[in-house]
Amino acid sequence: MRLEQSASEVTVTYIDARGRQNEMHAARCVCALPFSTLRNVVIATPFADDKMRAIDTLRYMPAARCHFQTRMRFWESDSIGPIGGLNLVGTDTFAGRIWNTSSQQADATMGMIHSYMFDVEASEYASMPDRINAMRQTIGDKLLPGLTPDQVIATADKVWQDDPWVGGGWGWTGLNEMRSMYRARKRAEGHVHFAGEHTSVWIAWMNGAIESGERAANEIIAARS
Known part of the structure; x- marks a missing residue:
């Protein structure tokens, strides 16, 4: 104070x-x-x-992350072949970069991916009224087919510029x-x-x-x- x-x-x-x-x-x-x-x-x-x-x-730089916990690592059995080595998908959408963070799961069958956004991407995401669902649709429709509603077990997101104790991701x-x-x-x-x-x-x-x-x-x- x-x-x-x-x-x-x-x-x-x-x-x-x-x-x-x-x-x-x-x-x-x-x-x-x-x-x-x-x-x-x-x-x-x-x-x-x-x-x-x-x-x-x-x-301070706008920054956001949106996480999806999935029932399985569906990208490992993609029709074009296994992409189990997926670590990062770079995009030109507001979803920014999609990271595979499944190594954080205790269950080896369950998956976790998250979108990492900053600058204008994070600002656009933060302005959406139903932003988590919009993110799932963007990833599922355009980037990683298979991220369907029944595949998602849990979600979580964080928008740093909306946090009153931080006001942004980092100084810029x-x-x-x-x-x-x-x-x-x-x-x-x-x-x-x-x-x-x-x-x-x-x-x-x-x-x-x-x-x-x-x-x-x-x-x-x-x-x-």
């Missing part, structure tokens, strides 16, 4: 699971919130102008924005340190998030020595 710091400590105000407001005090704070979420936090002790600008202007920069805002995004402000893929040169990637955590930890170690 609120982030404030003095010359000696940081105060974080938050709402707990019961809806009660609490304060936490610490000598150092690591802020790993996406900037899309940090914009909703009151920064009572403003950061430097370029840091505030980076927080306010960093865009335009032309020259990486060069101009990178140092401001990662720089510590007083006793507040910053981590997350959006503060790394590997923006949008998990290895960038890990790298940023190591950097923030090293900053604190250096400050204490």
